[in-house]
Amino acid sequence: MSDTLVAPNPATIPNWEADPVLTVEHLTMRFGGLVAVGDLSFSVGRGDITALIGPNGAGKTTVFNCVTGFYKPTEGRIAMRHGPGKQAELVEEVTASGLRWKKDGEQGVFLLERMADHEISARAGVARTFQNIRLFSGMTVLENLLVAQHNRLVVASGFSIGGILGLPNYRKAESEAVDKAVHWLKQTNLMDRADDPAGDLPYGAQRRLEIARAMCTDPYLLCLDEPAAGLNPRESKELNELLQYIRGQGTSVLLIEHDMGVVMEISDHIIVLDYGVKIADGDATSVRTDPKVIAAYLGVEDEEDLDVPEVREHVIETIGEAAIADLAPQPMAERAPVTSAEPAQAVGKPKRAPRARKAATGKTETAKTAAPKTPRTRKPRGTSSSDGGAT
C-alpha cells in the first residue's frame, strides 16, 4: 500500500531508514528446535531513542544478546555504522571481504555477528546494561566507572609496565578518567555515593549507575535492557530525563521496556516483537494504534491487562469500547498455535488501515475503517515494516 509511495520522497523517509546507526537484517536465533527470533529486520536511527517492546518471551532480550555479542546469531547480519549515512557499499564490501570491521577515517562499519562481545563494546561502541543489574558490587561506584574505561587506561598505563614504574602519562590519563566518571556521576545524581560500594546503593541508584558505567565506555549506541523496571514514578521520570540527555550527547539509544509511560514518552521509534517476529515498526503514534500490537498486548487471558492507562485510552479513542470488549476475551489458546514463524494473524481483527500516514487525523479515520471489521488480508513481512513509518 503505502510503502511504494514512500520511497521516492526523501522528506518522508524516517531517520532510521536514512541514517541508521545499526541495522539488523534477517536475524534468526535458534536454540535447538526453538526459534527465539525469526527473520527479524529493523534499523536503529542515529541519535534516536528506539524502543524494542513486546510481551514476555517475545525474544527482545535475545535480540539484545545477539546485538551485543553474547549470543552468536544463527543467521543474519547486524551492521553497526560510525559516521553518517547508510554506507551501503561499505557494508557490502566488509560482508564480502570476510573482515569483521573496517574503519575509514570518520566512517566505519562493524559486523557485530562476527565480533566477540568485548570487541563489540571496545571497537564498535555498543554498550549495554542488563535486565538483572550486573554491577561490581564489591567495588566502589567510582571504581565501577573506572573499570568501564579499562581499554583506554590500559594503553595509557603502557600495558601496566609504565603504570608500575609510576610514569606521569598514566597518572594524567587516570585523572581524566576520574573526571569523566565525575561527569557521569553528576548526571546520574550519584556524586554523594561515589566512594560507597556499588552493592550498597538502593535499587534505583544501581540502575542509574549501570547506565553511567555503560556511558563511560563512550558508546555510539547504548542498549538498555528494561532500565525502568522496579523504578518508582519519580525515578522513571528522572530516567527519561537522563535518556534525553544521553541522546543529546549524540549517543543513540536502543531500549527494551515494559513501562509504556517511558516508551511512549521518549521513543522516536518503536519496534514491537511477538514470538520472535516483528509485528509493528514505526513511531509511537502509529505503533500504539496498530491492531496487531493491541492484540499482542491486550488479547490475553483477562481484562486486567487492559488496565495499562495509556494503551486503554488510545484503544478506546481509536477503535471504540465495543472493539475492546471484542478483543479482550481473545483466548491464549488461539495465540498458542501461532508459532514463531507465523505472526499473530488473528481472525476477526480490525483491518490494518492506512491510518498511520496522517497521524493527526488518522485516529478518527482508523476508527471508521476499523468499525466494519473486515477480515485482515495477509501481507508479506517486509512491507509491514515501512508501513507504520510512513508518517
Add this chain to the structure above:
Amino acid sequence: MMAVTSANTSPGARARQEENRFAQAVRDAAIAAFLAGVLSFFFIGFRTDIAPGGLSLKMRWSAWITAIVVVFVGRLLLNLFVFNRTWSGSSTKPRSATVSERLPDLGKWLLRAFFIFALVLPFVAMYFFPNRDRQFIDIAILIMTYVMLGWGLNIVVGLAGLLDLGYVAFYAVGAYSFALLSTHFEFIGFWTALPLAGMLAACWGLVLGFPVLRLRGDYLAIVTLAFGEIIRVVLLNWYEFTGGPNGISGIPKPTLFGLEFARGEGSFASFFGLTYDPIHRFVYLYYIIFLLALITNIVTMRLRALPIGRAWEALREDEIACRSLGINTRNTKLTAFAIGAMFGGFAGSFFATRQGFISPESFSFIESAIILAIVVLGGLGSQIGVVIAAIVMIGGTEALRNLGFLTYIFGPGFDPVQYRMLLFGLAMVIIMVWKPRGFVSTREPTVALKEKKRIGADLVAQGEGH
C-alpha cells in the same frame, strides 16, 4: 531499640537480668564440659600400654578430668567476656563503629612496626638468642617464602577470583628451572637464573591458563589440581632430564656480587674482614627472600591500582559485566595466571638455592593446599592477611614442636609433638568459624574521590570456585 529498653529498666530488673545471664553462662559451660567429657573419655581417658602377653589398659583419670575442667572454665570465660556482647546486644553497634574508625590508623602503625621488625629480624635473633639464631632465622625464611607464595597466589585467587589448586606447579617449575640451568651451564648463577625461572614459570602459567579459560567453579579447581599433579609426575618420571625421584643436588648457593658465603679467599667474610660464621649465609638468604617478597608485594599493590588490577577484581565480581564493558577477559585471566605463576617461579628458584637439593617430593599437592589455605585464612585479596596467615600456619606448626610445658598437664608420658597436627587442625577450624572470610575480609578501594571506606566482606564476591 535494645539500648533504649535496657536503659529504661529498673536496677532490680537489671540485676535479675545479670543473674540470669550468669546462670545461663554456667549452664552452657556445663553442657560443653559434659560433651567434652563424653568425647574425650576414650581419647584421653584410656591409654593402652604394651604389656607381657598383649596390651594393658590404663585409666588416666587425672588427664580426663583436667580436660573437662579446662573446657568448663574456658567456655564459662568465653560466655562471660567474649560472647557477652551478642547476648545483651545493646552496645555492639557503637563499639564496632569506633573500632573501624580507629582501625585504619592503628593498622598503618602496626604495618610499619611489622615491617621494621621484619627488617631487623635476623639481628634480633642473633642478639637475643645467640644459641638458637640459626633455627629462628630458618623459620623466618620459611615463613617469608610462604608469604611470597601466598602473595603470588593471591593475585590469581584473591584478586582475579580463579581458584587454583595447582599453584605448587609453578613453584616446581621455578625450582627446577634454576636447578637445571645452574647445573648445566657454569655461568648461570642465582641472580641470572632468577628472572629466567620467573619467565619460564609465567610461560607455564599461560599454558595452564589457556585450557581453563572457559571453566568455572569446581571444574576450574579440578583442572588446576590435575595440572599441578601432571607437573610433579613428569618431574618424577622424566629420569634423564630431571633425575626423577633422586632429584637434583649441588645447586649453587647465592653470591653477593660474586662473593661466596664460604671459608677462605674471595669469600664474603674475608672481603669484609669478618670471622667466618655460617650464620652469614642464613642472614643473606633471609634478606634475599625479604627483598623478593617485598617486590612481590609492591608490584601487586601497584597492579591492583592499575587498570589491569581493577579488571581482575571486576572479573571476580562479574565476568559478564566485564565483557559488556569491552574488557578482554581471556587476556585478563591469562595475565593473572602468568603474573601469579611468575612470583611462584621466583619463590621456587629461591627454594632451590636455599636447599641446595630439590626433588619432586617437595612439590606435592599438600604444598598447594597450604598456600591456598594461607590465602583463604588471610582473607582473599588481602596482602596483610596473607602475612598473618603465613605466620599462623607455618610459624604455628613450628611453634607446636616446642610444647614441652604440656607434659606438666598431661603427665610425663605425653608427647606434644604427636598432637601437633590435631591442635593445628583444631586451630584452623576455630579460626574459620570465628572469621569465615579470613583474618582481613574487608576490601580497600583502589581509588576515592573523598575518602577511602573499607568495603565489607558481604559485598565482595569470592569469584569462581567458592
